[in-house]
Amino acid sequence: MDFRPSEEHIAFQQTVREFARSEIAPHVEKWDEGGRLPVEIVRAMGDLGLFGLPFPEEWGGSGGDFLSMCLAIEEIGRVDQSIGITLSAGVGLGASPIYRFGTDEQRGRWLPDLLAGRALAAFGLTEPDAGSDARATRTRAVPDGEGWVLNGAKAFITNSGTPITSCVTVTAKTAEGEISSFIVPAGTPGLNVQPPLRKLGWHASDTHDIVLEDCRVPADSLLGPEGSGLKSFLSILDDGRIAISALAIGCAQACLDHSLAYAKERSAFGGPIGRFQAVAFSLADLAVALENARNLTYKAAWCKDKGRPFREAAAMAKLYSTETAVSATRTATQVFGGAGFMEESPVARFYRDAKILEIGEGTSEIQRLVIARGLGLPVG
Numbered sequence: 584m585d586f587r588p589s590e591e592h593i594a595f596q597q598t599v600r601e602f603a604r605s606e607i608a609p610h611v612e613k614w615d616e617g618g619r620l621p622v623e624i625v626r627a628m629g630d631l632g633l634f635g636l637p638f639p640e641e642w643g644g645s646g647g648d649f650l651s652m653c654l655a656i657e658e659i660g661r662v663d664q665s666i667g668i669t670l671s672a673g674v675g676l677g678a679s680p681i682y683r684f685g686t687d688e689q690r691g692r693w694l695p696d697l698l699a700g701r702a703l704a705a706f707g708l709t710e711p712d713a714g715s716d717a718r719a720t721r722t723r724a725v726p727d728g729e730g731w732v733l734n735g736a737k738a739f740i741t742n743s744g745t746p747i748t749s750c751v752t753v754t755a756k757t758a759e760g761e762i763s764s765f766i767v768p769a770g771t772p773g774l775n776v777q778p779p780l781r782k783l784g785w786h787a788s789d790t791h792d793i794v795l796e797d798c799r800v801p802a803d804s805l806l807g808p809e810g811s812g813l814k815s816f817l818s819i820l821d822d823g824r825i826a827i828s829a830l831a832i833g834c835a836q837a838c839l840d841h842s843l844a845y846a847k848e849r850s851a852f853g854g855p856i857g858r859f860q861a862v863a864f865s866l867a868d869l870a871v872a873l874e875n876a877r878n879l880t881y882k883a884a885w886c887k888d889k890g891r892p893f894r895e896a897a898a899m900a901k902l903y904s905t906e907t908a909v910s911a912t913r914t915a916t917q918v919f920g921g922a923g924f925m926e927e928s929p930v931a932r933f934y935r936d937a938k939i940l941e942i943g944e945g946t947s948e949i950q951r952l953v954i955a956r957g958l959g960l961p962v963g
């Protein structure tokens with residue numbers, strides 16, 4: 584089995600790395616402090632082809648594979664986790680449901696702008712009373728004349744309130760025990776996007792609650808067959824977990840990079856702190872975990888690209904990589920000592936940004952549930 588990135592993958596990764604260094608790195612602190620998504624970086628990533636990566640050229644994509652997508656997210660996330668999640672969610676949660684479950688008419692209407700980075704779509708699955716338990720969805724869609732009327736609420740929706748958000752896909756009950764999905768164009772009366780949420784991290788990522796109040800959409804807003812919405816949206820999360828895993832690798836790699844540099848430059852007791860085994864071994868352990876995380880992630884992406892089953896592989900990658908990222912931020916902050924607790928230190932931002940990786944697109948507990956079920960255990 585060979586799931587190493589090819590020479591083309593590595594050249595592409597280098598291009599994204601350069602882009603992140605020149606276009607993102609100089610602004611990270613300002614964007615984090617500003618607490619708003621800078622949409623100009625979305626357009627710039629679009630110009631580089633990042634939003635169209637895993638989609639066919641027919642719809643404006645670049646016809647790349649999922650591994651390329653992971654490499655791009657890893658490199659962007661290594662510099663800025665907020666921009667990394669904007670890309671990951673824009674592709675995986677925004678454009679993918681429309682590409683995978685939409686009609687050609689829906690694809691033609693929404694995808695060209697989304698894949699070019701001229702627009703963002705959001706994914707409304709989570710509700711105030713339905714997170715891990717997505718079956719508990721309460722939002723309802725009632726047929727009305729030629730269309731549907733939606734009522735309900737969605738919680739913590741990424742990319743839902745940017746100036747370039749073009750639509751939000753949402754799940755809603757269409758009958759008892761039946762959940763469907765819909766594309767709701769931005770600006771539809773009754774699609775009430777709430778003020779930006781104040782978060783522990785991911786400050787430059789756009790997150791809002793949404794209230795749907797007598798929100799009327801036409802019949803052709805139904806995304807996929809009636810009743811297929813929950814299954815479709817959960818399968819979108821299988822892909823998304825590999826992408827979050829790549830984002831976590833970017834975070835852990837950044838922690839290792841910054842810590843290595845600091846361990847060589849910071850002196851205590853007459854020499855660099857990197858000569859203390861306590862420091863050196865913590866970074867050695869981080870390097871091992873990072874290697875494992877990367878292998879799990881690339882393998883999951885490889886399985887997806889080869890059309891093999893990958894649900895458990897994605898869950899394992901997400902579980903391991905995100906826990907590695909959180910632990911990496913603790914290690915890095917410790918290596919930096921007091922300086923690591925200061926806002927101007929790069930590792931302080933990664934420390935704040937990492938925790939959500941263990942929660943979004945399925946918590947660590949839900950990944951363990953998926954893995955245990957894959958082992959044939961009857962866990963509920």
Ligand SMILES: Cc1cc2nc3c(=O)[nH]c(=O)nc-3n(C[C@H](O)[C@H](O)[C@H](O)COP(=O)(O)OP(=O)(O)OC[C@H]3O[C@@H](n4cnc5c(N)ncnc54)[C@H](O)[C@@H]3O)c2cc1C
Pocket residue numbers: 672676705706707708709713714715716738739740741742782785790939942943944945946947948949952963
């Ligand atoms: C910044 C941010 C961005 C987000 N973006 C989006 C988005 O774009 N679209 C979207 O739809 N959602 C989004 N989410 C929501 C996110 O996916 C959910 O927060 C996550 O799935 C967990 O759901 P919950 O918050 O309702 O927690 P809950 O489901 O209430 O879980 C609470 C705790 O109980 C545990 N738990 C629950 N069920 C089980 C079980 N069966 N076994 C063991 N433990 C269990 C959980 O693991 C967790 O520890 C976002 C969240 C955040 C914070």
